[in-house]
Amino acid sequence: MSTMLDVAKLAGVSTATVSRVINSPETVRVETREKVARAMKICRYKYNALARGFVTKKSNTIGLIIPTINNPVFAESTSGVQDYADQRNIQVILGNTYYRYEKEESLVQTLREKQVDGLLITSTNPRSAVIKNLIDEGFPFVLLYSTIKKGVLSAVGIDNYQGGYQATDHLVKLGHERIGMAAGSFSISDRSFQRWHGYRQCLKDHNIAYDRDLLVQSDYSLTGGRDSVKKMLSATNPPTAVFCSNDYLALGAMKGARELGYNLPEDLSIVGFDDVQIASYVIPELTTIRQPAYEMGKLGAELLFQCIKKQTKPVQLMLESSLIVRDSTTRAPG
Amino acid sequence: MSTMLDVAKLAGVSTATVSRVINSPETVRVETREKVARAMKICRYKYNALARGFVTKKSNTIGLIIPTINNPVFAESTSGVQDYADQRNIQVILGNTYYRYEKEESLVQTLREKQVDGLLITSTNPRSAVIKNLIDEGFPFVLLYSTIKKGVLSAVGIDNYQGGYQATDHLVKLGHERIGMAAGSFSISDRSFQRWHGYRQCLKDHNIAYDRDLLVQSDYSLTGGRDSVKKMLSATNPPTAVFCSNDYLALGAMKGARELGYNLPEDLSIVGFDDVQIASYVIPELTTIRQPAYEMGKLGAELLFQCIKKQTKPVQLMLESSLIVRDSTTRAPG
DNA sequence: TTGTAGGCGTTATCAG
DNA sequence: CTGATAACGCCTACAA
Numbered sequence: 001m002s003t004m005l006d007v008a009k010l011a012g013v014s015t016a017t018v019s020r021v022i023n024s025p026e027t028v029r030v031e032t033r034e035k036v037a038r039a040m041k042i043c044r045y046k047y048n049a050l051a052r053g054f055v056t057k058k059s060n061t062i063g064l065i066i067p068t069i070n071n072p073v074f075a076e077s078t079s080g081v082q083d084y085a086d087q088r089n090i091q092v093i094l095g096n097t098y099y100r101y102e103k104e105e106s107l108v109q110t111l112r113e114k115q116v117d118g119l120l121i122t123s124t125n126p127r128s129a130v131i132k133n134l135i136d137e138g139f140p141f142v143l144l145y146s147t148i149k150k151g152v153l154s155a156v157g158i159d160n161y162q163g164g165y166q167a168t169d170h171l172v173k174l175g176h177e178r179i180g181m182a183a184g185s186f187s188i189s190d191r192s193f194q195r196w197h198g199y200r201q202c203l204k205d206h207n208i209a210y211d212r213d214l215l216v217q218s219d220y221s222l223t224g225g226r227d228s229v230k231k232m233l234s235a236t237n238p239p240t241a242v243f244c245s246n247d248y249l250a251l252g253a254m255k256g257a258r259e260l261g262y263n264l265p266e267d268l269s270i271v272g273f274d275d276v277q278i279a280s281y282v283i284p285e286l287t288t289i290r291q292p293a294y295e296m297g298k299l300g301a302e303l304l305f306q307c308i309k310k311q312t313k314p315v316q317l318m319l320e321s322s323l324i325v326r327d328s329t330t331r332a333p334g
Numbered sequence: 335m336s337t338m339l340d341v342a343k344l345a346g347v348s349t350a351t352v353s354r355v356i357n358s359p360e361t362v363r364v365e366t367r368e369k370v371a372r373a374m375k376i377c378r379y380k381y382n383a384l385a386r387g388f389v390t391k392k393s394n395t396i397g398l399i400i401p402t403i404n405n406p407v408f409a410e411s412t413s414g415v416q417d418y419a420d421q422r423n424i425q426v427i428l429g430n431t432y433y434r435y436e437k438e439e440s441l442v443q444t445l446r447e448k449q450v451d452g453l454l455i456t457s458t459n460p461r462s463a464v465i466k467n468l469i470d471e472g473f474p475f476v477l478l479y480s481t482i483k484k485g486v487l488s489a490v491g492i493d494n495y496q497g498g499y500q501a502t503d504h505l506v507k508l509g510h511e512r513i514g515m516a517a518g519s520f521s522i523s524d525r526s527f528q529r530w531h532g533y534r535q536c537l538k539d540h541n542i543a544y545d546r547d548l549l550v551q552s553d554y555s556l557t558g559g560r561d562s563v564k565k566m567l568s569a570t571n572p573p574t575a576v577f578c579s580n581d582y583l584a585l586g587a588m589k590g591a592r593e594l595g596y597n598l599p600e601d602l603s604i605v606g607f608d609d610v611q612i613a614s615y616v617i618p619e620l621t622t623i624r625q626p627a628y629e630m631g632k633l634g635a636e637l638l639f640q641c642i643k644k645q646t647k648p649v650q651l652m653l654e655s656s657l658i659v660r661d662s663t664t665r666a667p668g
Numbered sequence: 669t670t671g672t673a674g675g676c677g678t679t680a681t682c683a684g
Numbered sequence: 685c686t687g688a689t690a691a692c693g694c695c696t697a698c699a700a
Contacts, residue, residue, distance in 0.1 A: 019679060051388055283617050
């Protein structure tokens with residue numbers, strides 16, 4: 001593998017000049033520029049971005065930490081950050097935590113050792129030690145799908161409480177009074193916890209007694225949704241509607257209900273959260289709370305670059321979420 | 335940010351020793367080891383993996399190039415890759431080509447400049463210049479979702495021709511004679527092309543005339559599938575069944591058919607390709623050709639590491655694909 | 669078991 | 685506009 005030195009020798013110039021034709025061609029005479037270009041061709045010269053990063057202390061790489069790329073909503077935000085990074089010629093290293101805190105911890109460390117310029121994190125817990133530590137050390141990062149509304153860190157998210165409230169309110173207005181919630185475990189997702197708060201408050205505001213048996217927590221998976229709903233439905237006095245804390249769970253819930261012989265939506269109304277692409281491709285089309293995942297990724301990335309350049313104070317961006325009414329919810333039976 | 339030198343000074347040892355406690359602790363006396371550990375704590379020392387990569391010429395990073403992370407099948411193989419890489423303490427940089435060749439080209443270049451140790455590529459065209467070039471220069475890489483069966487490169491894939499044949503055969507056996515194909519554009523996917531070959535051969539083997547109007551190519555998207563099927567269905571003499579070259583298209587096709595008032599599966603049988611997770615969560619559950627995406631990613635990564643260590647000759651691994659019959663296909667009407 | 673010293677490929681500073 | 689040259693942080697013979 002040839003280096004700048006090889007090119008320089010061959011072109012009869014110094015390495016400094018070669019470096020210049022690469023980084024600021026306009027500062028070198030056209031003639032020499034071409035001479036160097038020719039030499040590079042001959043040497044089959046390949047630029048070494050690692051060496052560059054080593055001296056400039058900028059790797060032009062950012063780390064993206066998410067729970068799992070298999071949830072389409074994270075795939076969407078991921079492409080948002082990739083697209084933004086791409087247009088700035090930045091690469092992104094992707095890491096899955098699978099909702100495990102230790103993994104989040106180790107990923108942060110590894111990525112920092114790799115000298116990423118910044119971190120985009122969808123954290124299981126925004127108040128954890130990893131995050132605190134990042135703040136203390138002034139390392140550039142921004143939280144995605146954040147539940148944080150103020151403080152000394154940058155984040156972008158939506159109002160999860162409100163989303164939960166909206167979803168539940170929709171169900172209440174349809175006449176439902178037994179409303180279950182299939183939630184992602186609160187221990188692995190603060191978002192889920194916030195949504196539950198909204199759900200609960202809405203129930204309260206409508207004088208509907210809260211029944212703790214109607215809350216089932218599970219891991220955030222299709223099977224988790226299926227099992228949760230089955231559990232609820234097999235209890236005495238089952239719900240007529242269920243709010244799922246994401247679409248992924250909701251899709252699973254649909255399957256679970258059907259396996260128990262329920263007709264959808266007549267026998268059970270279901271509302272999800274996220275509005276992933278396929279939500280409107282299933283039958284019945286899923287009523288859900290839309291959150292702008294792609295934009296969140298894009299915006300988060302943009303914010304991160306501002307952090308890296310230290311040209312911004314900490315801000316918490318709250319994006320709009322909205323209820324999308326489709327066919328999976330209907331009036332309460334009877 | 336403190337360096338090894340700071341630590342060394344503080345501990346009263348040389349940088350070599352510090353380096354040793356990091357990379358081969360067993361070669362240094364317990365006492366000094368602890369002394370160094372303490373010093374690292376005090377300095378809040380952070381290891382610089384970039385500098386290390388610079389000297390060892392190993393970045394412990396690989397590049398993963400896929401069409402788009404938004405297709406769940408690629409998300410699955412991606413997590414296969416990540417999981418394997420993770421257990422070897424390797425990071426993966428992810429890049430989307432969006433099925434564009436130029437993007438594939440530029441990604442390969444950028445990632446090589448970043449000194450990735452190897453590349454995992456889901457190529458739009460395995461016979462293109464980028465790939466040839468990689469071979470010529472002996473750069474370690476392996477193709478994922480490969481259609482290549484022999485040659486001087488490593489790859490893992492399935493027999494797409496056979497998959498296409500199987501899918502079509504299933505439809506024929508159900509009595510269908512007007513069988514359409516909603517394909518991903520051949521220009522962006524050799525896989526789609528192979529599947530079409532299988533489809534066509536199967537038709538031929540059963541003496542069913544090939545009707546070119548029944549082939550509709552589109553980009554690989556939900557809307558692509560929807561539009562394709564609508565186009566077919568609105569023609570004179572529409573098909574009674576359609577083979578979609580992936581599940582993503584199939585999901586879109588379901589929606590398209592319904593929008594035209596078709597009942598599924600009575601009025602139209604649909605078979606997909608991939609068997610993504612949600613395929614069995616939609617109604618009717620999707621009949622499809624299963625390909626082991628997660629395993630493919632994992633295996634591809636494993637193969638890549640062997641390539642990197644140069645402890646393997648080029649091999650093309652062909653994984654099993656199989657027809658999964660579910661509810662989206664039924665006997666031809668009439 | 670530990671230290672010395674050279675080198676990895678590039679950029680940046682300062683002259684010229 | 686171009687050239688010398690000193691970093692950058694770490695690894696690795698080689699020596700002690």
